[in-house]
Amino acid sequence: MTMRIALTAAFLTILLVIAGVSENPDYKSDPNWQAPPEAAQKSNPLAKRPQLAGGGRKLFLRNCVECHGEDGRGLEKKHSANLHLPAVQAQSDGSLFWKISNGNLGRGMPSFSQIPEQQRWQIVLYLRTLDK
Amino acid sequence: MLLLLATTALAQEAPYFVTYDHHLEEPGNLEVSIANTGGLARADQRTYFAPYIELEYGTKTWWTSELYLEWQSRLGDSAIFTGWRFENRFRPLSREHWINPVLYLEYENINEASRIQKEIVGNAREIGVPNAELRQTAAHELETKLILSSNTHNWNISENFIVEKNLSEEEGFEFGYSIGVSRPLATLASASNCRFCRENFVAGVELYGGLGSSLGFGLHDTAHYIAPVISWQVSDNSSIHFSPSIGITHGSDPLLIRFSYTYEVRDFGSKMASLFGRR
Numbered sequence: 001m002t003m004r005i006a007l008t009a010a011f012l013t014i015l016l017v018i019a020g021v022s023e024n025p026d027y028k029s030d031p032n033w034q035a036p037p038e039a040a041q042k043s044n045p046l047a048k049r050p051q052l053a054g055g056g057r058k059l060f061l062r063n064c065v066e067c068h069g070e071d072g073r074g075l076e077k078k079h080s081a082n083l084h085l086p087a088v089q090a091q092s093d094g095s096l097f098w099k100i101s102n103g104n105l106g107r108g109m110p111s112f113s114q115i116p117e118q119q120r121w122q123i124v125l126y127l128r129t130l131d132k
Numbered sequence: 133m134l135l136l137l138a139t140t141a142l143a144q145e146a147p148y149f150v151t152y153d154h155h156l157e158e159p160g161n162l163e164v165s166i167a168n169t170g171g172l173a174r175a176d177q178r179t180y181f182a183p184y185i186e187l188e189y190g191t192k193t194w195w196t197s198e199l200y201l202e203w204q205s206r207l208g209d210s211a212i213f214t215g216w217r218f219e220n221r222f223r224p225l226s227r228e229h230w231i232n233p234v235l236y237l238e239y240e241n242i243n244e245a246s247r248i249q250k251e252i253v254g255n256a257r258e259i260g261v262p263n264a265e266l267r268q269t270a271a272h273e274l275e276t277k278l279i280l281s282s283n284t285h286n287w288n289i290s291e292n293f294i295v296e297k298n299l300s301e302e303e304g305f306e307f308g309y310s311i312g313v314s315r316p317l318a319t320l321a322s323a324s325n326c327r328f329c330r331e332n333f334v335a336g337v338e339l340y341g342g343l344g345s346s347l348g349f350g351l352h353d354t355a356h357y358i359a360p361v362i363s364w365q366v367s368d369n370s371s372i373h374f375s376p377s378i379g380i381t382h383g384s385d386p387l388l389i390r391f392s393y394t395y396e397v398r399d400f401g402s403k404m405a406s407l408f409g410r411r
Contacts, residue, residue: 054323062368066398077402105193105226113228114155116286116319
């Protein structure tokens with residue numbers, strides 16, 4: 001009986017902790033979030049097929065819009081990056097691909113490595129259209 | 133109310149029922165799954181249905197919490213509530229690696245009638261006893277898993293090593309495993325919002341079973357299954373998973389039919405917070 005009470009108390013404590021920490025911290029760009037040089041140098045294998053950016057848009061709307069907004073300009077409440085900014089667009093295709101694949105778990109950006117590799121490159125293709 | 137709160141977003145998921153990969157729920161999202169494990173029992177026993185509800189919440193990018201509520205019904209017997217489980221998964225490494233570990237910790241407050249079989253541990257169980265009797269035996273269990281998962285060339289390969297301790301009875305530590313391999317049927321996305329195109333399907337296979345306990349480690353008298361799995365992303369925020377699991381040892385049920393429907397509620401945490409006056 002004592003064990004049961006202790007376990008129930010532990011369960012409730014965990015729920016309270018979860019409720020307390022589930023808020024995202026304020027977004028600030030993370031200077032430590034840099035793709036390794038070999039990853040940043042990778043070129044987009046779909047670069048010569050710009051028509052695939054349409055599929056990239058669909059994937060963006062499915063996976064990214066929640067934090068970056070439908071127009072990719074970021075959401076204040078999510079403290080997420082505006083993907084139109086030169087600081088983003090100046091990054092290489094390889095660097096964007098690496099960031100999509102790895103995420104930045106400490107700063108609220110999940111990893112999307114479960115998306116097939118070619119589809120991640122399609123997202124990069126679409127991100128480039130935001131610059132135009 | 134959930135439907136009012138819901139918008140899009142369900143990242144492509146592994147199709148497994150038993151095996152976990154290293155991908156966690158996105159922070160603030162709530163994934164609601166309604167699932168069933170149907171068991172075609174051995175000759176002298178009764179076919180059963182074990183429906184359950186999974187509520188999976190992304191607490192942080194590196195931490196996912198999940199609550200299970202489960203039931204069981206057997207042909208010619210009663211239908212009963214078999215208990216609840218609360219699990220947490222933690223991803224200790226911040227970057228993708230060749231092998232990505234996740235630590236899993238679960239508390240189970242169930243009874244011996246539980247048949248959802250989200251994991252198989254220890255030795256094969258006798259299920260010829262009526263539900264009325266089984267429900268009297270409570271099982272308070274702690275379960276840990278080491279989840280190892282890799283994504284390579286569009287394949288996901290995941291291995292789970294399971295250790296379970298029943299706090300209510302002296303059964304020693306029970307062990308189990310599961311292994312899953314899966315791949316999407318197409319790796320390029322079309323621009324159209326098609327429902328039946330190949331990119332919306334992920335197929336694979338799972339192998340899982342018990343490895344005995346600290347009182348008798350090994351494969352003797354254990355249950356093992358091989359299970360083709362397939363998932364279909366029906367829309368941006370819902371998916372259907374299906375798996376026929378085939379028992380491959382004497383201690384296994386001949387066939388388990390698993391089915392689930394999953395619906396993801398985006399930004400659930402923030403919506404709930406604002407509902408209660410927090411910005």
